[in-house]
Amino acid sequence: MSMHNIPLTELERDGLEKHRLPIGSPSQLSDCFRHGIAFALNSSADWSQIGLIMEAADFARQQGFMVGTTNWASAVSSYMIKSSQKPE
DSSP states (O other), rough: OOSTTSHHHHHHHHHHHTTOOSSSSOOOOHHHHHHHHHHHHOOOOOOHHHHHHHHHHEEEHHOOTTTTTTTHHHHHHHHHEEEEEOOO
């Protein structure tokens, strides 16, 4: 069921507008975006690793990998694994 009939919060409206996603009409992409916001705000996920994730993404970009490609994901994963290993 589409969420387009559920009132938007100010944060949702602002995000949908900035990402140029449909507002007020059925859209799976807009629904996904709204679910993502709800997850981020209500999640008990461990966000302590976000700095490491951002470092890894920057590293992959500096290596010339295109975001979203398999090589980019591999570079990010490798960086994170190496960074999480403690020297003996």
